[in-house]
Amino acid sequence: MLVTCAIGGVALADPVTITDVAGRSVEVDAPVKTMILGEGRLIYAVAALEDGDPFARVVGWRDDLGKADPATYAVYQAKYPQIDAIPTFGGIKDGTFDIEQAITIGPDIVVMNLEAKGATEDAGLIEKLAAVGIPLVYIDFRDAPIANTTQSLEILGTLLDKEARAKELIDFRDSEIAKVTDRLREANPEKPLVFLERAAGYSEECCMSFGNENFGLMVEMAGGINMAKDIIPGTFGTVNPEQIIASDPDAVIVTGAEWDAYVPGGAWVGLGPNSDPEKAHEKLANLMKRPAFTGVKAAETNNVHGVWHQFYNSPYQFIVIQQMAKWLHPDLFADLDPEATFKELHARFLPVDYDEGYFVSLSED
Template structure:
C-alpha cells in the first residue's frame, strides 16, 4: 500500500490544479482558464495591467473585429462584449459576411460615434469588459474627460491601439499586444510574418529597381461621401504610397493624416514591375489562413484611356 501513496498523492495534486484552473484538463480549454494579472505596454507607451487571457473586450472601433477574428477565428465573439457601429456603417458587405458565419453578432451591444470620440461610461461599465480598446487618436479627448481614470475606478483598464495614424510603426505592436492579452501570441506572430512577406513582395522589387516615383492621389472614401477628394497626408495610406514606390500628393498639401484636396489625377504605381503580383491572391490567402470568412474580391475602375 505504501508504494502507491506517491502516485495517489500526485493524482490528487493534479486534480486540485485542474480544479483551481492552474492546469488545463484538456487542450483548448482557454475559456475556462483562470485569469491572472499581466502588465503590458500599450501603443501610447502606458503600462496597463490586464487580467489575461482577456475574454471580454470592448472594441472602441468596430473594425478592430478584423484583428480579433484573425487571432480567434473559431469564435471571435467569445472575446467581445460590445463594439462601435463603424464597421456596420462603413463596411456593410463584410458585416454581412460575419453575420452569416456568426449570427449572434447581431445581438452584440453596439454604440455610436466616430473613432476619436468617447464611449459612454455607463455603457462600458455595464458590459464589465476585461479591457477597453481605443484608437490612439481618441487619447486627447479621453484625457480631457478623465475617461481612463473614471473606468479605472471600476477596475476596467484602457488600452490604446493604432492601425490608422502610424500603421507602419504601430500595426505590429498592436497585433502583438492583442495576441498577448488574448493568449494568442503564437497566432499573432504568424500574422506578423504573413504581413512581412506580403509587403516584401513590393518593397524588395522597388529597392532592386529604384523606379522613378509617380505622383499619386488616393481618394480615401470614394462613394461613402458626396465630398470630393478626401485623401491622406503623410501617414496612413499616404505612407503606404511611399512604401510602394510612389509620391503621395497629399503629403505635400496636408499637414495631418486626413484631409481634403482638389481633384487630381490618380495613377497606378509601376505596373511594369508588378505584372505578376496579384493583390487578390494575397487577400485570399490571408482570409484562408487567418479569418473565419471567405474572401470576396473587390472591384477596380481604370483611369486609363486604354481599355486594355
C-alpha cells in the same frame, strides 16, 4: 519590451503589464475573457487572431461596422448571427459612448483606437473605468498604421493569448510587403506622381487626401510619390482642386466603400466584399468628370483606380500596397497577385471565405 509579467507563473490568467501604442503602461489580467471594442472595425484584427468564433469575447462594440462596412458585416453576420445581439456603443469622439453601459457590462478590457485618445482623456473615461477595475488600452490601425500595426497585433495577441498566431500574421504581413519594397529597392524605377483621394464622392467637397502616413505612406512604399505629402502636415487633410490640376498627377487612386448608411445614393465608389464591379466602375469614371480632374494626365490616360476604404483602418494594408505597386509599376510586378495574397490571408487567418470586390480600375477598359 512590449509585455512584462507582473507576477510569475503560468496561471490561466496572470497580471501582465502592456505598453500600448500611446506609450501607457497598463496592467491587465491576460488572457481576457471579455472585451469591449471602442470601434467595431477592430474586429478585422481580432478575427485574424482568434482561431474560433471571433466574437466570443466581444461583449460590446461601437456600432460603426454595420454602417461603415455593411458588406463585411453581412459576411460575418451570415456565419455568426449572434453578432446582432452584441450591445453597441456610440463613439467617444462624438460624445455618444455610454460609460454607464460599459461599466454595467463589466468587461475585462476596453480596447480603443488611438484616434480616440484626446476625447477619451477629455471625458475622463480612463479614470472612470479604472475606478471599477476595467483597464483601457490603445491600439492603432488608422492614424499611423505603418508604424503601429505590428505593436497593435502584439498587444491583441497578448490579450487573447494568441501571441504565436500574432507573430505568424506579422511575419506574413512583413514578407508580403517585402515582395514590393525589396524589388523596388533593387530596380529603382522612376516613381509616378499619385493623387490619393480619401472617400471620393462621399461629400461634394474636393478633395480629402492623406499626408505622410496611412495611404499616403502606403503609396510611397508601393513605388509612387504621394502628391499631398508636403501639403498635408498630418495623416488626414484636404487638397484644393487647383492644386491637383497644377500638379497633374500620373495616377489617381481613390478610396471607397458601401456608404448608404451615411450618404444614401452618394457618388462614392462602393467597394468591399461582393460589391458590384460595374457600378463601382461607373461611379469611378463619373468622379473623374469633376473640375479638379479636368485635363489631368491620370484622367486622360485612365490611370485611375479605386480601393476599399477600410484598408486604411485594418491590419490588411499589405494587400493594398501590393495592388498599388502592380498598378503603378505593371511590368515590374507582372507576376504579383494581390488577390491571391488576400485569399491566402483569408485561408490562413480569417474565419470567412474571400469574396471579390475590393478593387476597381479604369485602366482595365
